[in-house]
Amino acid sequence: GCGDQSSSSNAGAGTTEQEITYSGIIREAGSTSVLPIAEKFALAFMDMYPNLEITYTGGGSSAGVKQCAAGTVDIGAASREVKISETDLISIPVARDGVAIIVNENNPIQGLTIEQVTKIYTGEITNWSEVGGNDLQITVYGREEGSGTRDCFDSIVLKKLSVSPTALAKKSNGEVQIGIQEDASGIGYVSLGYINGVKALPLNDVECSIATCQDGSYPIVRRLYFITQTIPSDAVNAFLNFCRSEEGQKIVADNGFVPLVH
Amino acid sequence: MKTVLYSQDLSLWYGKKQALKNVSLSFEERSITAIMGPSGCGKSTYLRCFNRMNDIIPNIRIEGKAIYGDTNIYAKETDPVEIRTKIGMVFQQPNPLPRSIYDNVAYGPRIAGERRKKVLDEIVEKSLRKAAIWDEVKDDLKKSGLSLSGGQQQRLCLARTLAIEPKIILMDEPCSALDPIATAKIEQTMQELKEEYTIIIVTHNMQQAARASDYTAFLLMGECIEYGETKSIFIKPKNKETMDYITGRFG
Amino acid sequence: MKTVLYSQDLSLWYGKKQALKNVSLSFEERSITAIMGPSGCGKSTYLRCFNRMNDIIPNIRIEGKAIYGDTNIYAKETDPVEIRTKIGMVFQQPNPLPRSIYDNVAYGPRIAGERRKKVLDEIVEKSLRKAAIWDEVKDDLKKSGLSLSGGQQQRLCLARTLAIEPKIILMDEPCSALDPIATAKIEQTMQELKEEYTIIIVTHNMQQAARASDYTAFLLMGECIEYGETKSIFIKPKNKETMDYITGRFG
Amino acid sequence: MNKKTIEQTMKWVLLGTAFVSLLILVGIIYFIFDNGFLAFMENGLWNFLFGQKWSLADNTFGALPLIIGSIYVTVGSILVAAPVSIAIAVFMTNIAPHFLREIVRPCIDLLVGIPSVVYGLIGMVFLVPLIREHLGPPGYSLLAAITVLILMTIPTIVSVSEDTLRAVPTKYKEASLALGATKWQTIWHVILPAAKSGIISAVILGVGRAIGEAMAIYMVIGNSFSIPKSLIDPSRTLTSNIVGQIEEAALGSTHIHALFGCGIILLLFVFVFNSISFTLSKKGVQA
Amino acid sequence: MNKKTIEQTMKWVLLGTAFVSLLILVGIIYFIFDNGFLAFMENGLWNFLFGQKWSLADNTFGALPLIIGSIYVTVGSILVAAPVSIAIAVFMTNIAPHFLREIVRPCIDLLVGIPSVVYGLIGMVFLVPLIREHLGPPGYSLLAAITVLILMTIPTIVSVSEDTLRAVPTKYKEASLALGATKWQTIWHVILPAAKSGIISAVILGVGRAIGEAMAIYMVIGNSFSIPKSLIDPSRTLTSNIVGQIEEAALGSTHIHALFGCGIILLLFVFVFNSISFTLSKKGVQA
Ligand SMILES: Nc1ncnc2c1ncn2[C@@H]1O[C@H](COP(=O)(O)OP(=O)(O)OP(=O)(O)O)[C@@H](O)[C@H]1O
Ligand SMILES: Nc1ncnc2c1ncn2[C@@H]1O[C@H](COP(=O)(O)OP(=O)(O)OP(=O)(O)O)[C@@H](O)[C@H]1O
Ligand SMILES: [Mg+2]
Numbered sequence A: 001g002c003g004d005q006s007s008s009s010n011a012g013a014g015t016t017e018q019e020i021t022y023s024g025i026i027r028e029a030g031s032t033s034v035l036p037i038a039e040k041f042a043l044a045f046m047d048m049y050p051n052l053e054i055t056y057t058g059g060g061s062s063a064g065v066k067q068c069a070a071g072t073v074d075i076g077a078a079s080r081e082v083k084i085s086e087t088d089l090i091s092i093p094v095a096r097d098g099v100a101i102i103v104n105e106n107n108p109i110q111g112l113t114i115e116q117v118t119k120i121y122t123g124e125i126t127n128w129s130e131v132g133g134n135d136l137q138i139t140v141y142g143r144e145e146g147s148g149t150r151d152c153f154d155s156i157v158l159k160k161l162s163v164s165p166t167a168l169a170k171k172s173n174g175e176v177q178i179g180i181q182e183d184a185s186g187i188g189y190v191s192l193g194y195i196n197g198v199k200a201l202p203l204n205d206v207e208c209s210i211a212t213c214q215d216g217s218y219p220i221v222r223r224l225y226f227i228t229q230t231i232p233s234d235a236v237n238a239f240l241n242f243c244r245s246e247e248g249q250k251i252v253a254d255n256g257f258v259p260l261v262h
Numbered sequence B, C: 001m002k003t004v005l006y007s008q009d010l011s012l013w014y015g016k017k018q019a020l021k022n023v024s025l026s027f028e029e030r031s032i033t034a035i036m037g038p039s040g041c042g043k044s045t046y047l048r049c050f051n052r053m054n055d056i057i058p059n060i061r062i063e064g065k066a067i068y069g070d071t072n073i074y075a076k077e078t079d080p081v082e083i084r085t086k087i088g089m090v091f092q093q094p095n096p097l098p099r100s101i102y103d104n105v106a107y108g109p110r111i112a113g114e115r116r117k118k119v120l121d122e123i124v125e126k127s128l129r130k131a132a133i134w135d136e137v138k139d140d141l142k143k144s145g146l147s148l149s150g151g152q153q154q155r156l157c158l159a160r161t162l163a164i165e166p167k168i169i170l171m172d173e174p175c176s177a178l179d180p181i182a183t184a185k186i187e188q189t190m191q192e193l194k195e196e197y198t199i200i201i202v203t204h205n206m207q208q209a210a211r212a213s214d215y216t217a218f219l220l221m222g223e224c225i226e227y228g229e230t231k232s233i234f235i236k237p238k239n240k241e242t243m244d245y246i247t248g249r250f251g
Numbered sequence D, E: 001m002n003k004k005t006i007e008q009t010m011k012w013v014l015l016g017t018a019f020v021s022l023l024i025l026v027g028i029i030y031f032i033f034d035n036g037f038l039a040f041m042e043n044g045l046w047n048f049l050f051g052q053k054w055s056l057a058d059n060t061f062g063a064l065p066l067i068i069g070s071i072y073v074t075v076g077s078i079l080v081a082a083p084v085s086i087a088i089a090v091f092m093t094n095i096a097p098h099f100l101r102e103i104v105r106p107c108i109d110l111l112v113g114i115p116s117v118v119y120g121l122i123g124m125v126f127l128v129p130l131i132r133e134h135l136g137p138p139g140y141s142l143l144a145a146i147t148v149l150i151l152m153t154i155p156t157i158v159s160v161s162e163d164t165l166r167a168v169p170t171k172y173k174e175a176s177l178a179l180g181a182t183k184w185q186t187i188w189h190v191i192l193p194a195a196k197s198g199i200i201s202a203v204i205l206g207v208g209r210a211i212g213e214a215m216a217i218y219m220v221i222g223n224s225f226s227i228p229k230s231l232i233d234p235s236r237t238l239t240s241n242i243v244g245q246i247e248e249a250a251l252g253s254t255h256i257h258a259l260f261g262c263g264i265i266l267l268l269f270v271f272v273f274n275s276i277s278f279t280l281s282k283k284g285v286q287a
């Protein structure tokens, strides 16, 4: 198993949580959507077990899955479930996430319908004036194929349609956010945690917020997963349990993500 | 007779080493002046001063004057390119360009703007003939200049210089790698050229200097120690060192 | 007298051009042989055959034999390096290495394994003296060999070859850039060397050949047209072309 | 003899090294083709080369937009970078005073070492907004990529050509000048031709960097799959495509074969370009 | 006169080009330092250089593991690549028969053009599993990165040094051989010293590629933040760190400054390395 190599634990079965200490390193890699929350989990968990170190690197959902399968990391983070082809791995949901449609803060648009977004992304609508904005060419920011955020967006918004070839492709949420932040003509989709400095648009008149995601009125919501090998080490196990615990889910809510429904 | 070229108190240093010491010499129009002196005395250096070839060498310092006609060769406003088209030079070590024999000779005229094939052909033939190498290479004009023998290269370089028809021709031992017959031909060319041009030749060959030159200058350790008509110098030099050198007792 | 070096029907082609045609010549031990002939007749090419310097040139073809002692110079099993330590060469165009004068001369002995500073110092001084350049450079041994004048470079290259003490010395116009006095000194050195070594010298200088050599060979268009004792050749050559060349009527 | 032994050993070590290295290099080329040819098979050569749709979901891989993007970017950058670099190299070797060269040369060597991501970074935070503001959105564009590549390749080309130019024997220069040629004629007719083969190597190196650069381009070109119609349109190159998708590609999948297929096309580009350079250099020698 | 005008124009164009380019290049260096120095301020120079913790969440950026990773990777690869490349170049110019050179040279030029992502790709799908199987997991390791870099830099170094070696005048070679030197002595004592400055440029170029390579390394090194204890440990370099994180860094944040800080350290590396090479080359000239 991947955990044995890098993280050691002196925990015995049956002992109570207080007495257990974990040490070593837990390595995480993967989705940039999960990054903000994964780091917060890590900080809180490292506070509890000072001898333990948790590292995180980005790279996208697939990278996370691949590296976990290869054993270079203990936990892969993904904004999608493992595919059938990616055997020997288990996906454990740790949070949920809304995918926000974002535009530049100076864009006067106040909201869009899902159909409008669909048409924008398929290239049917190419000017902001067609949806009530300025007379300005729309620049469509998308993600590379394989990205969990894109999987979610494609399946809920585009359905079977394919994205216009003129759409820019970015490798991460951050890149899309930076782009939109500076580009008055841009529209993009990012994980809820990445909406600072940009304007998240209401969809079908529903505000994009934790609350609306939580109650199911906002349409684009997905689950975020930690992926591990089938038998994770004790330290990893404890960490995963911590993430799914009430305490963990509070961190989720505090950091702009949507807690799991228990 | 008119002086067309002269130097006045010309001194030159390579770094700290002084190679020329206050050399003052003047050269008459339509004459041949031979410059002689033991190896390393500064003959090549002196010659190179007149067409500013020493400019290229780093760490060099020049003092004094070199005058061509009315032009101060080292004045700021003087264009070295113009000087070099007027004052041609054949280097001591043959340095053909890495191209064909034809292109080597045609290089100068082409640079000067001549484009007509026929004119170039003529110039090339004439120059090669004058340099006594035409017969040897006329069938191989496309051959690289670098694949010639030592003596052939030397004559090619002479031809190349003749092709630009300079007013003054500086020759640094142009016959050193040549057999007596080729040498004689070159000397004959020199006599023809003299009708129109001024020639300064560095030579180690006493007989050549005596045969071919009108004036002779004698350099020693960077200084000009004797200058005069060739005849008088060879018959009775004023200077003891010159005497020793000519009679082979020097050093 | 014993023949130490000879060629038999030696032919050489540069690409398609034949530069040597069935040259057969032999060289006696402890003698000086002069090779003469008009420029471009193949003298340098012939000389370079004996220490396999032509190996470097692409597109060359050699036929016939060249024998040193018992060794076939062009046999497969012959080590050219060994040949070259036995048969030294001074090139027509001086080619000092881009390093100091001292290192130029010490190069050969060092390559051969000599490491002792004192021995090297001695070799360098002795060689430079024999090449008649010691006095000019003794204070500047650290100066680059490339910053010497043409004649100085020529003597440096001679000194360099003397330093490896080859059995046979091939000299390609070693005095072409030298004044009469330096030339006389080199000739004197040749006479001294002759006591022990065999010398083959290419020269254009009739007097030099007459003065300094025991045998003379005469090449024309790649062919050896005459060979014999120097005295007899200069007095009554068998061949008309030789006669013409010597008396300056050739060509 | 000891000396002989050393000689022999050296000879074999050298031969061995050269041989093994060449073997490995051949191996690399084989590996690329081995994987990449499958892309031609699986998609059909025609579809792969001229298809305009590249979609993982549909398992369709048409590389035309990428090919066109790569060509634009490479040709555009090299058309500017090569002459400018050669100009700088000529300036440094033949015109600039010695002390200037002593200052500039280390700078160039330093720039050679600047990682391409840093160039990408600068492009992203400085160039892209600049283009967006002055030439219109999205800023991520061919132009940005070409500019970044120009800045990246110049130091490399300058560095190598400067060396070659300096190696031209002084005697050629002297010969030309003494025949009345100006500095510029000498440079044009003697120095540049003599340095030609080295300069071409320099340009080949530069083009190699330009064709092969991935990350820096990825950061500024926008990576859309469309064929760009103007300099300020976003685009996508073969390399930026590999960078963008490699992490998602599963071993043995049609997808990764398609990515290797892109690698083959890149190699063909390099090959064609090198051949052209080579022909040009041969031509020059005759003239 | 017309000719004069052309001359003058050319002169100014050349001067202008050189000047503008140098200005831009100075601008780039300034830009990097301008952003990167903030990293030293914000983290404290000592903490930045010697801190072992690099965490976005804590806003702590200590680059020691990266620095060590970069040094290992660069030094390791160049120690192998430089001598091997020079050996190949010597072999090609002085020993190999002409026809072999004619075949090998285009191959080398082709390899120069292979994009580094392709090398990364090969490393990932071939080398990493190989290492994992034979030397133990995880396969992603220093060793993989060094190997990939070696393969990447060899063609560059060979190509440039071959040119320089070929430019050594034949007459030096002749002089040495005629004095009884063997081929090897001639190579060692005459040809290599004469080609020294060009070879050093070649190595500088190679090192530049090695230090600056990001994507290929990123793909095979594993990118762990730990200081590697053996060749098969994963590691992380300054460049792979930039590649890995640049996309998530917000403009003006401490994070992006830290990334630029990595850029400065890279530049210092290059600078130190170049200075060493330069000193070495000076030394050689005397001897
Ligand atoms: N590398 C070469 N390639 C082709 N031809 C050559 C080459 N070197 C010499 N030749 C030709 O071979 C012939 C003989 O040349 P070689 O150098 O032996 O003449 P040489 O007798 O030494 O003349 P010189 O007295 O002028 O030095 C000449 O016609 C020359 O043009
Ligand atoms: N580039 C240089 N750097 C330093 N010293 C030099 C340089 N060129 C020549 N010298 C020195 O200057 C002096 C004069 O050299 P020059 O070449 O003028 O001699 P020369 O009279 O032409 O001799 P030769 O007859 O041997 O050609 C010599 O002592 C030489 O060593
Ligand atoms: Mg001289």
Ligand SMILES: [Mg+2]
Pocket (backbone or CB within 6 Å): B149, B150, B151, C043, C044, C045, C092, C172
């Ligand atoms: Mg000769």
